[in-house]
Amino acid sequence: MPGVNGWTDVRMFYEKTGMAKYISHLDMIRCFSRAMKRAGVPIWYTEGFNPHAFMSFAMPLSLGTESFCETVDFRLTQDVDLSFLAEKINGVLPPDIRVKRISKPVYKPDEISFAEYEIRFYDVSENFYSVAMDLLKSDEIMAEKKVKQGRKKTVKEVNIKEHIKRFSLRNEVFSDVLSESNGYSVTSQKTDAVLNVFLSSGTKANINPSLLINALLKRCDDFEIDFDIVKKQSYIENGEIFR
């Protein structure tokens, strides 16, 4: 079971939800290296002048996005029970970051090809659904992408249509009770639109869901719509879940 020098390469699968979505990618790296220390994980340290716990994240996650499918790879210098290790790390992490399991990596991180997101738009207007459907079904979905040209940062218009593998859109209707008296209640109805979408993801092509969202909000001409993004799963080319 142990590899060269008795080391084992492992992949940790974790969720980053709730308030943890506001922890940036760089801060996550620090957060994990401290958690590894607190949990006493026999993690391999780089041997340079400035030794640090070696960890490799498959994909950086945008600030503000929740995720149920994050992974980080690291190397163990001792043979330990992996489910026990996951439990131990959970014991020293903030509650909004949860380790689901630690196992041997099956695929390489650069095999990731697309990812599934669920985007919830809160309290949308009546015509949101049809406007969104129109856009999603059209042949061309132009989005503004920030690109670096040499040192200069500019905004480029790109067609992201081919990067949308699959989508579904549904409305969810809620009743809000505004007031109650004498058995009568005044309610108002609110509609959330929930978009489930598979977007290109990985080293070859990567589409941040915010590109699609901005294109949508632009089409609706309403940038005040509140929304949340949840990353649900990463997949490799043939449609298998990344593991």
Next chain:
Amino acid sequence: MVTKEVEKLLKKVQKPARYTGGELNSVVKNKDEIKLRYAFCFPDSYEIGMSHLGMKILYSLVNGREDAWCERVFAPWEDMESEMRKNGVKLFALESGDSIDRFDLIGFTLQYELCYTNVLNMLDLGGVPVLKKDRASLTPIVIAGGPCVCNPEPMVDFIDIFLPGEGEEVTNELIDLLIEHKEKGSSRLEFLRDAAKIEGVYVPEFYDVEYKTDGTVKSVINRETAPSKVKKRIISNLNTAHYPKSFVVPFIDVVQDRTVGEVFRGCIRGCRFCQAGFIYRPIREKTPETVNEQCRCISDKTGYDEISLCSLSTSDYTNIEKLIPMLFEWAIKENINVSLPSLRVDNFSDELLEELKKVRRSGLTFAPEAGTQRLRDAINKNVTENDVLKTVQKAFEGGWTAVKLYFMMGLPTEKLDDIAGIAELAQKVVDAYYQIPERPKGKGVTVSISVASFVPKPFTPFQWEPQDTGEMLEEKQKHLLESVKSRKISVSYHQSDTSVLEGVFARGDRRLGQVIYKAWQKGCKFDSWDEYFNFDNWLEAFSECCLEPSFYANRRREFDEILPWDHMDYGIRKEFLIAENQKAHQSETTPHCRVKCSACGANKLNGGKCDARS
């Protein structure tokens, strides 16, 4: 915990993790099971406030009680503040998300004068009346501690109670008293009357200040239960005093993000410009065993990979040579780096240097403070040019190639020659590098000079001295730049306007409260941040209140003048400060406390004990 309203704002602001709470080791309690809620407010950004050791100590101290819950509050950055005001969201504490007007105690730490407007802004944003006279109910009570409290007068309009000195004991006494009065249903005045009886509690409304026609203080009369002089509190034994078992671990990068081991309080040196060197006396040391144990415990609970030893002058710690190997024994195994700030050039030993080389190497920093021997003697910085050169030579031989030198300008008795001396000393450091035969090939040396503007502070021998005006400082800055001849030397200095304002509030009186209030109304906040500092607004506020900044900053005070902070007792005798001032003008030095006790008087706070004389 973040409320629904706040969550909406988080998506629109920079660094939302400043406002979410939920960090590891933060303390959440059940509101129904506690009797008192304490909002510990740091009047600056999250990144600055989370670096502050005092807050960590008091946070864990109060949360160690079953009947109280201490939460953290920081000044929101401008983007967040404007969203909050636009959406009617009040300033909230990070642990519960509740607005601070629902708390019993609101405590501010006043670490530097330029944070004063932030205190007003935070109270206002929290829905608490900014002026203490407008607060009617028993709670919230607004309290303040920290070094600036040694002259609290400019802030008396806004703060109900000041706690001069160290807070570990008096905070608990005050909490006990407030719980008792809450249960009795007392009035605010009844509580304040009882609070003023506690040693080390200053209730400013029980003191009446009269002024002479020339603007100086005529008299300060105590009323009610208040003592004529308020004696600062100290902790007698640091080995048994409360120290946190863990720190809250921030998600975002903050200024000081590591394990901190406090090794002693006070300072033996007596540098005449240094307020900290006087107001934290007497010297009290921890044993190396205590420090080692505390560092180990915090490192285990936080996962920090760095330990920093903290005090005013860590190489003066008598057990430093014993402590370092103790820490290294476990820290190196666990890939933990030990860093030692505040090292002095004159007792930087070969052994210490060898130990330092074992861990990660950062730049070396020395603080000669003044450019000529005459001026270093006047300020009692007992460091010679030879000390500096010998030490940097040792450091260069040890492989260091970057040296930072700290200086001040605007010191009492300073002439332009002293300024030129700064450049000359830096040049000698550069030359010392090129005299090392085995210096690294192809690598140059960099010497950075950082020059701060001197601000005279209360409870120092220079408390009577005029501060240089902005024009004088700018002339000296120009002279320094002209005196530097080498490209290996870089110079940085501070904006002189902020130093002037700092000087005004450091030695100000009660009348400045209205200036602070007006300046805040004009939009002044985050004054210690260059991008926010607006001196014109401040000058307008002064002129609307018919007060002159120069009266406070640039005036020489007579030794017999009643100073606005004379009713604060920090242990230091005035006669000692006067004698030190006179010696300064003769460029006469005073040996440090371990060579000879100068009878400063601070040991009376500790029953005559002082660890400098063990």
